[in-house]
Amino acid sequence: MSDEASSVPAAQKSGWGQFLKSLASFSGDLSGLTAPPFILSPTSLSEFPSYWGEPKDLFAAIADGATPEERQLRVTRWFLATLSGQFTRREKETGSEKKPLNPFLGEQFLGEWDNGDLVLTVEQVSHHPPITAYRLENKKKGIVWEGNCAQKTSFSARQISVKQVGHGLLKLKLADGSTETYLVTLPQLKIEGLWTGRPYVDLTDVSYIQGSHGLTTTVKYSGAGWISGSSHRHTTTITSGLNGPKLYEITGTWTGESKFAKHSKDKKEGEVFLDADEHVERERVSVKPVEAQNEFESRRAWKAVADGIRSGDYDAASTAKGALENSERQKRKDEQAAGAPFQLRLFDHVPNDPEYAQLAALLKFKPETEDSWRLKPSAGR
Known part of the structure; x- marks a missing residue:
């Protein structure tokens, strides 16, 4: 391990070295690999959908677009504005990326903004593989954002790919x-900086935003290479259909400033499209006090673990984490023995979602999965 690993506590350097050796020799999905306690975040992965709601004004502003083209631009602006909070905040706050806690099956995260004008509902709908379902709703504006996310992780070339x-x-x-x-x-995602003990995230590959009106946004991510380039860059185009005429091109960094390029329709070259670092107002999600939460809510369930991590008492954090995980394993065994499999409380599984399949067809690719999850009517807030 490099001497540069100054963010690794002295008492934890041996464990960090063993963890790196485990990574190098591990094959398959890394989600089940145990990380040293000091690299753990006190936050569960079930809280991550709250990042979608933090640029709440940009989310609400989507409804004010007068035309499909203007609304496509606004959805694109909101999406790009969410990325910095999702993928770089923890590095800025703690000095390095931390591994979030893996949610247990049925774990919930319930939050809101503006006294309930914007409401977030999250449930861990699968543990193997780990899948988080979420719904963000602004009832006044008539906007609903509903989705799911799972992670498949692997290690290669000194970095973790997610x-x-x-x-x-x-x-x-x-x-x-x-x-x-x-x-x-x-x-x-790719997580680099492991050998210096300061992991950080960059984005790779492509994201798409496909509107039912036919317009397509393509976001291509590029990061720093071995020789040249800078982190967190993107080139975004909005076209009439996947391979149709280009209407707009936007370039910059998803952590900072993005500008219209010379190809953009009705926009001056160099005109600012988004300044994610300086001019996006973000507001943290509001949740009930821990003592008022139900037993399945994330911050109540993981409190002892989070307290140990924040205080630097990693032994206490590890003990509490093990107790919770063992309790959940026993629940699954008991359910199997009783022939009563776990039932989701907040979401319903929608296999082969036709809405998803119809829009994915416009992107001319076959989705890896067409499954979705929808909030139960009884779970409405």
Whole structure:
């Protein structure tokens, strides 16, 4: 391990070295690999969908677009604005990326903004493979963002690659009573800086935003290479159909400033499209006090673990984490023995979702999975 690993506590360096050796020799999905306690985040992965709601004004503004073209731009702006919070905040706050806690089956995260004008509902709908379902709704504006995400992780070339499996459907009720729908696919991640003990995230590959009106946004991510390039860059195009005429091109960084390029329709070259770092107002999600939460809610269930991580008492965090995970394993064994499999409380499984399949067909690719999850009517908030 490099001497540069200054973010690794002295007492944990041996464990970090063993973890790196385990990574190098591990094959298959890394989700089940145990990380040293000091690299753990005190936050469960079930909280991550709250990042979609933090640029809440940009989310609400989607409904104010007067034309399909303007709404496509607004959905694109909101999507790009969410990325910095999702993928770089923890590095900025703690000095390095931390591994989130793996949610247990049925774990919930319930939050809101603006006294309930914007509401988030999250449930861990599968543990093997790990899948998180979520719904973000602004009832006043008639906007619903509903989706799911799973992660498949692997190690190669001194970095961890994270394939995000899943999608989101954004639905907007228009003034004429019709509904406009947008399919959003998720970026892929790479986590670098492992050998210096300061992991950080960059995005790779491509995301798509496909509107039911036929317009397509393509976001291509590029990061720093061995010789040249800078982190967090993207080139985004909006076209009439996947391979249709180019209407707009936007370039920049998803952590900072993005500008219209010379190809953009009706926009001046260099005109700012989004400044994600300086001018996007973000607001953290509001949740009930831990003592008022139900037993399945994330912050109550993981409190002892989070307290240990935040105080640096990693032995206590590890003990509490093991106790919770063993309890959940026993519940699954008891359910199997009783012939009563676990039932989701908040979401229903929708296999072969036709809404997803219809929009995915416009992108001319076959989705890895067409499954979706929808909030139960009884779970409405």
